Amino acid sequence: MTGKFLSLAAAxxxxxxxxxxxxRNCAPHEAVVAHLADGFGESRQSxxxxxNNMVVEVFASPETxxxxxxxxxxGGLTCMVAAGEAFQHLEEALPNTDEPA
Numbered sequence: 001m002t003g004k005f006l007s008l009a010a011a012x013x014x015x016x017x018x019x020x021x022x023x024r025n026c027a028p029h030e031a032v033v034a035h036l037a038d039g040f041g042e043s044r045q046s047x048x049x050x051x052n053n054m055v056v057e058v059f060a061s062p063e064t065x066x067x068x069x070x071x072x073x074x075g076g077l078t079c080m081v082a083a084g085e086a087f088q089h090l091e092e093a094l095p096n097t098d099e100p101a
Contacts (some may be wrong), residue, residue: 026079029072033059040066045089060087 027035036042042059045067050056053074060067065088072078 025081025082026077029078032078032080036068040064040068042066042068060089062089063088066100074085 020045026032031084039064041061041064043061044057045060046058048056049069055072057070057072058067065085065087067084068080070078070080078089
């Protein structure tokens with residue numbers, strides 16, 4: 001997956017996650033970060049602020065390819081809202097918009 005796709009996926013989840021977050025997937029931020037590091041070797045790859053003032057973070061392990069998207073509420077509770085495999089870090093150039101399609 002491209003970094004851009006992950007950003008778009010995170011943005012889409014930012015709108016849906018509060019209603020769909022499973023309380024069993026939520027804990028204090030420090031506990032979630034430790035769980036992802038210890039259990040999966042994942043570290044934070046990107047961070048952003050959603051329109052609902054929730055912090056969206058993408059954690060991943062370049063070695064194993066696993067990834068997790070979390071959302072942290074203003075009160076500090078962090079929920080894991082998506083996870084998967086085959087993470088790839090990409091830095092793609094923007095398309096040339098001066099050329100006709």
